[in-house]
Amino acid sequence: MERYRIEDIQKAILCGRNVKLFKAFEYDEKSNAYVFVGQFDAPAKTANKKLQNFIKVDWAAKIHHDEGDEKKSAIIIRNVPESVRRDLKAKAALEGKSMQGLCLELITKYISQ
Secondary structure, eight states: OOSEEEEEEEEEEETTEEEEEEEEEEEETTTTEEEEEEEEEEETTOOGGGGGGGOOOOHHHHHHHHHOOSOOOOOOOOSOOHHHHHHHHHHHHHTTOOHHHHHHHHHHHHHHO
């Protein structure tokens, strides 16, 4: 069984670059099915069989999701300059992550130091 399944491959221009956008699904042995892990991008000239090399899973969120017993709570960050918020959102999108997932990853890395 393949680890990843790639679907919905599309050509696009992202931040001035020609890219391929695609959806990735990872095989989950517990449920015996493929589970959506995100939408990612790769350079436009990448062969379709090499797209799996561009899958960047948000491991911090995946670990917390897999634990399942941890209560979730909200963090609200106020007074963030619009330019910083916009740059964070763009960087997260380039990495195929949500802003929330990226923030959780950064917080997890910070507290593990």
